[in-house]
Amino acid sequence: MTIRIAVFGAGRIGAVHARNAAALPGVEVARLVDPGTDATALAREIGAQVGTAAGTLADAELDGIIIASPTDSHAELLLAAAERGLAVFCEKPVSLDFPTVVRVTQAVEAAGIPCMIGFQRRYDPNFRAVRERIASGVSGPLEQLLMQTRDPAPPPRAYVARSGGMLRDQAIHDFDQARYMLGEEIASVHAVGGALFDEGIAAEDDIDSLMVVMVSASGRMVQMANNRRSPLGYDQRLEAHCAREVLFVENRPATDIRIAGPEGARTAPPMDYFISRFAEAYRAEMAAFAALIREGTPPLATIRDGLEAQRLAEAARVSIRTGRPVALTPGWMP
Structure with missing residues (x-):
């Protein structure tokens, strides 16, 4: 049909x-x-x-x-x-x-x-392979999850005003990956964030730099580092520390060519942005x-996954505002 x-x-x-x-x-x-x-x-x-x-x-x-x-x-x-x-x-x-x-x-x-x-990211072959390997048990229990998401450059101010800001727009993917990789809910969120370099983002009462520590219901740990600019380019990495092995999702380079000469060797930068990096996933x-x-x-x-990822984003917003961790009881609302 x-x-x-x-x-x-x-x-x-x-x-x-x-x-x-x-x-x-x-x-x-x-x-x-x-x-x-x-x-x-x-x-x-x-x-x-x-x-x-x-x-x-x-x-x-x-x-x-x-x-x-x-x-x-x-x-x-x-x-x-x-x-x-x-x-x-x-x-x-x-x-x-x-x-x-x-x-x-x-x-x-x-x-x-x-x-x-x-x-x-749930449909990206690399992220999905890490999740499936953890779920199979071969890696041993996942104990610590570290994620980094940094954009090449800040978005326009007009986009920030309508998108929901860094937590609901960019970092929400990392909040979702935390639940996806752990296979359980988050019990506490402690976030710090600020507008360190972009005046337009600050004027929209948003942040351009973020760090988050979360603890799952069973006590496992998650760390997130997010930024609205990166000298490296689009910087999107994950490390899953398990009992028997550590699993990595690294940046994907624009090409696989490595150039070497008397001054040393260099490789291509990461893909330019999320559209190209996740083309296969889309x-x-x-x-x-x-x-x-x-x-x-x-x-x-x-x-429901969208709801729960945004619940974590809202908890992070409260944590940044209060300077304190937020305990997430079932059905927590900001």
Whole structure:
């Protein structure tokens, strides 16, 4: 059967998802919705029609939607999809207002629609192999998890204002990986953060530098280091310290060429940003979304995972503000 989907959002990540979905056999991107940009060229490229949100949601032949529009539109579109019974792939976060995240999650789960959240690292072959090796038991119990995520340069101030800031936008991927690798919930969060170098980010009451220590329900430890700039380029690494071995996910270089001469040797820098670094993972996400619609294959990241990762981000915000660790009881709310 041919799956008909619509894509909301034709910006950077929306275009990635639209192209990847359109390239899948048996998938038709029927509509493209983005009132803020000229989506005509992308629609022509993938064979879609440019439509309005209302008209697209009223299309009785749609099987699902991809939500890659600005964050402040996610909750409304998820609720509309739940009412229509449409499958949904939604970029994180669901909302910048945490009670709204809880309300929308409950509505989506009550409706029973297929829904996955865009935590693409779960679909990256390297991250997934580390998780599966730990889960198999061959590495021994995971004791300490260390993660580093540093962007090449700060985002524009206008983006910071709408994205939810560093914790809900960038670091939320690390919060998700903590739960994914550990296979259990986090019991406490202690975060320190500040705007050390970017005046625009500071003016938006956001941070550009972050460090977090978390402890899981069974006492295992997680350390995160995040930054909005890196002289190294896109710096994204993970180290899983287990009882019998240590597992690493290193930066992926732009090329595998090593150049040597009398002055020494040098290698290529890391891939330029997350779009190129996780290109394979983004393709795998869309294949998984198609399998979710066609066969009911459970996704690796559900809307509940989105809720719990954001709960950790909200706890980190409270910890930064108060200067104290936050104990996470079940259902904790900021």
